[in-house]
Amino acid sequence: MTATTKSRKRFRARTVILASGPLPDSSFPEIRGIDSYTGHRIHSARWDHDYDFAGKRVAVIGTGASAIQIIPELVKQADFVKVFQRTPGWVLPRVDVATPPAVQKVFAKVPAVQQLARQALYWGHEASATALVWNTPATSLVARLGRLHLHRQVKDPWLRRQLTPDFTPGCKRMLVSSDYYPALQRDNCKLIDWPIATLSPVGIRTSDGVEHHVDCIVFATGYDVHLDGPPFPVTGLGGRTLAAEWSGGAQAYKSASAHGYPNLFFTTGPNSGPGHNSLLVYVEGQLDYAVSGITTILRNDLRYLDVRHDVQRRYNERLQRRLTKTTWMTGCNSWYLTKDGFNASMYPGFATQYLRQMRDFRYADYDAVERTAARVSSSA
Missing domain, CATH: 3.50.50.60 (FAD/NAD(P)-binding domain)
Known part of the structure; x- marks a missing residue:
């Protein structure tokens, strides 16, 4: 994986944790005049x-x-x-x-x-x-x-x-x-x-x-909320980009991994926002999950881990069904939602529920590619 700065300096790494934060940028609002x-x-x-x-x-x-x-x-x-x-x-x-x-x-x-x-x-x-x-x-x-x-x-x-x-x-x-x-x-x-x-x-x-x-x-108009991707381009397998794939609303698996972007782990990723407790509690769970993933890659000498598309899809279908029953979907206009009302921000549950899912890193939920071999299914 390669990260390129504005000065064109390049950094290569086996794994990356994207920790840009949920509200990294701010700008003046678009007000007439x-x-x-x-x-x-x-x-x-x-x-x-x-x-x-x-x-x-x-x-x-x-x-x-x-x-x-x-x-x-x-x-x-x-x-x-x-x-x-x-x-x-x-x-x-x-x-x-x-x-x-x-x-x-x-x-x-x-x-x-x-x-x-x-x-x-x-x-x-x-x-x-x-x-x-x-x-x-x-x-x-x-x-x-x-x-x-x-x-x-x-x-x-x-x-x-x-x-x-x-x-x-x-x-x-x-x-x-x-x-x-x-x-x-x-x-x-x-x-x-x-x-x-x-x-x-x-x-x-x-x-x-x-x-x-x-x-x-x-x-005092708040921050730029990046509901359609990070504040900089992220390119995955085959030239796919998060900005394009998340243009209709960001989705990930357990808010930490996205299909097609192997070895990339998010903090404060999609649907990881709390409406009642400290964000730091959630971030700690995300970091523990990333460490579990990185440890799995190193222990098995893998080229990369990529969350399976079907696993990510089922996870988000369940998540969005649960979100329909929350206060965030009761009709107000908030920065939690995209312009068309899609909730890509909040987690519909207790912090204890969120931490429980983050402690459970399932190797079978990912496709694994060995460093010297072709793609193999981790569930095989």
Whole structure:
């Protein structure tokens, strides 16, 4: 296998782990008139730490996970902040308390206690899948908690209405904050929920005809999600490319291997995203799976392992059937889905289920090619 850099430097390896991450790139959104704006532009993923917000009129486009962290800090510095919202999200209160010194001492003296605490956090998040991955009575409890949090923090009925989501909790990424709603109610902050018609040289013009003059626009519009392949070309057997084969939605086997791309293992591959637990848990399982595959190649002195097409197809058919029963497929427009509604991002189950499948590396699921022989079926 060969990897070629932009400078044309080439690296050869027997196996490759593609670990570019699920959100490796960011760019300004395609908004009409964006190139005409003459003020300062900042993308949340590439923050301009040298820009002085003091005395500035600032617009924030977006109200997702990045925005709800940025806005409470901006209102402390800027003269005025206008927040442009397309869709309100579900916001839950953030429990953020310091670990008492006495507890820190116990953790230091008895590491097993700290491990138990970490396990409690893990299983607590696992339990939340029953509310966030599938639409159950527990999902209604999450919605009730979100509405209660909104009602307690936002007193103005009209603002509450503007901030009330109309989709099932879990369908989009859940937001956690206890200072976002208070920030929106400061005297120097205003929420705008009219759609953006165009950017102008001096600011943002909304569909109600109002032109909002601002000195700086912060684009908290998220990252480029590569649902149709990695952010660079990947070529497999016979000249096939992932970009072409995944153009209608990415598919892999256990999110880690793709037919026609032997000895290539993915981290954060197709359908490996969690909606309730830490992504790191899933990545650890993917790395263990890659190590099992690489060890198999070395132990058997193979030229390569290539997951069988029929195995990959059956796996994805089962996966997509399970996905139809999740909250992600209940009708909201999220970055989890392709434009035609195909879910190539999320894993429809518990983290424990995902890790169980990743611990089971089945040699029979692959076609093996020996270094000095023709292709042989690993199941023979």
